[in-house]
Amino acid sequence: MPDTDFFSRVKDVVARIPAGKVTTYGAIAEFCGIRSSARTVGWVLNSLKGSNLPCHRVVNRTGALTGKFHFDDPFLMESLLRSEGIEFGQDERVILERHFWKPE
Template sequence: MSDNSGFFERVYKVCQQIPEGRVTSYGAIAKYLGAAKSARMVGWAMNSSKNMDVPAHRVVNRNGILTGKSHFGGSNAMQQLLEEEGVKVKDLQIVDFEKYFWDPMKELSE
């Protein structure tokens, strides 16, 4: 298995720039990094970010569903963190996803 640490570090740098109260998707991060088909690897990076200063709760799937919630101990912690930032969540899905969506392709320039 290859060493993914360089890719993971790039994912973390993008994730750390997601503003409070906004969310992005695994695929949007992958696309920004020039690896459009690597959304799953972004998910692995988020799973490996425990005990790091990475706001992984702000990364959801392309439909705004909190698919990463299992990485928060199976609790509602991911939803609670988002709601504390003003993001509306219902049935584990972001309400008005487009309103909260932060697109790194538009917001960042490498």
């Protein structure tokens, strides 16, 4: 069964995220042409659960790991990000100014 165009684009973007960098749902949504519906990106990631894509490198606009509870273990996401050299603030938020990556 073929993937939808939207599904394919999001998948491609997530696969492109380099280690030590993070992107936001909004950036992905904008790159896919659906800036108004970043929620759909979250839905795609839910489908991506089980794939080999680094969905842990996707955070929300404030840098909070909103999707960590959707992983097998809530600590896994933060652990992986820290392992890749990503720094966190005091409120468990990623420092987007240093690690933000936008698809080209």
